[in-house]
Amino acid sequence: MFRLIKNEWIKIFKRPGTYVMIGLLVLMVAGIAGLTKYSDSKQQEQANWEQVVKAEIAGYQKQLKEDSYMTKDQKEYIKGQIKVNEYRLQNDVPADVKTTMWTFIEDNAQLLNFVGLFMIIIAAGSVASEYTWGTIKLLLIRPISRPKILLSKYLGVVLFGLFMMAVLFLLSSLIGAILFGTSGQSVHLAYEGGKVVEQSLVLHLAKLYLLQSISVFMMATMAFMISAAFRSSSLAIGIAMFLLFMGPSVTGLIAMKYDWAKYSLFANTDLLQFETGRVLVDGMTLGFSLTVLAVYFIIFHVLAFTIFSKRDVAA
Template sequence: MVNLIKNEWMKIFKRPGTYVMIAILIVIISIFGIFHKYQERQFNLDKNWEQTLHQENVALKKQMEQSNSKLEKQYYKEEIAINDYRIKHHLPFNEKYNVWSFVKDASQLIILAGLFTIIISAGIVASEFNWGTIKLLLIRPINRSKILASKYLTVLLFALLMLAILFAFSAVLGAILFGTPDHPVPYLKYANGQVTEQNIIVYLMIYYGLSSIDTIMLATMAFMISTVFRNSSLAIGLSLFLLFTGSQFTLLLSRFSWAKYILFANTNLMQYVDGTPMMEGMSMSFSVIMLLVYYVIFQLLAFLVFKKRDVAA
């Protein structure tokens, strides 16, 4: 299996296109960083920040009483709890914009990493058919499932590499442009009615991981389309279209109760960590189950078709 993945990795990295992708990613992170540097405002710490938070809490409480939505109430309750925690532990909320803020903002570029992963994923099976090399690949003493599995794992590794580049490069660039904070800033997390502190790097890694779920799901879908239809353009086109528009469509459809079964309603798991779910009746476990169902369907389709296929072309 390791050898098969080495092979796939070699085939990806002996093509110049891959380096172009990495270069584009790095250039865009840089532009993103410079853009943020320009926008950086003069920073003054609000001397009366505790006062401000108190006022905010009073306002939030009022809103909470007026609100009818259960979801909104939950949201206000969390905000108030976090504000209280800040006051109690002397943690001012408006920290100076620093490297970690930048790394968090750079997570918007995960969509770019996703785009490149989808391109690789859509080509990894279809290209073998286009090149005709599939014939020589499938007459080795290795069964087809293993070959397909090695290709899929390679796609995941590639996604991981792209995310790692994004994370590492934005951290380095952020440290240069915005500096590191003088003292470690914990992330405040509200869970089970309690506020806890979490290491910012661990938090950001989880944040990146959860933000990449739609990317991974779409890469898996592209992989399936590429395997079933042997057509990389179709796989790239459809997956990218959904990557860029999927969440908007789901938002439009969110007034229907069945919308919660749409893949994109469930890909954003951050909604359960950071905020409130987009629809009632949704929970972390519901979304995870939905994601698993989609995932299994994609994989089953890809593997069954690939195993049964007559290679005639």
């Protein structure tokens, strides 16, 4: 199995497009860093963090009073943010009012969507390209079972995704440290169990990247399934990219009228909704979403492995 995975890894990095993707990711991080540094340089003076925190508290309190359509989860989230800010003032825990390495890393978590696009492209071509290039017969005549071959291809896609996420995280850390320094808040404050707790900032960022990467891996898995089932990389890329951008919006519209929308894949891919209190459908929990995602994950793989194992490629 290790040799099969290694072979897939080599195939991925033999494609010129792979290095284009890495280069684009580097350029995006560098471009955002440059724009952020330029924006910071335009600020005449640094705002007092205590004044900023007090203003946030006032804004949250006003929102609680005036927004009558706020859900229970949203109210709990805002009350928690008020408690966190009050804790800062009481215990003299400064908040970052200018960009630091840590805030730069956190902001760049949004670039995981682009990592998702790159994973979709790799996943879509993983199986379909074997048919396009006519190498599928050479692959299947080996004394290796088809499920092992397909599993090695999927693990190659997963490893590529993890590699790109590592590049994003490490590059953001390096550029952030050089341009913005490593100073700033050293802990992350979270409101859990009715009280404010101090958490490791590194662990918080790792958790943030992990939660936002779930949708990336799910969409790549869907693209991989389509590639294995229909032998078309363009079809897999097109469907996966369309659903990646349109799926959450359409699901949000459906959820406004129908509770069954919570069983949709796209209602559960954004696990950060449980951190912010902006749950798509009332009653959804983190455990519920993980269960739904697990069901979809199994369905995708059952379809991919079943079709790939039974397909006749003699023609």
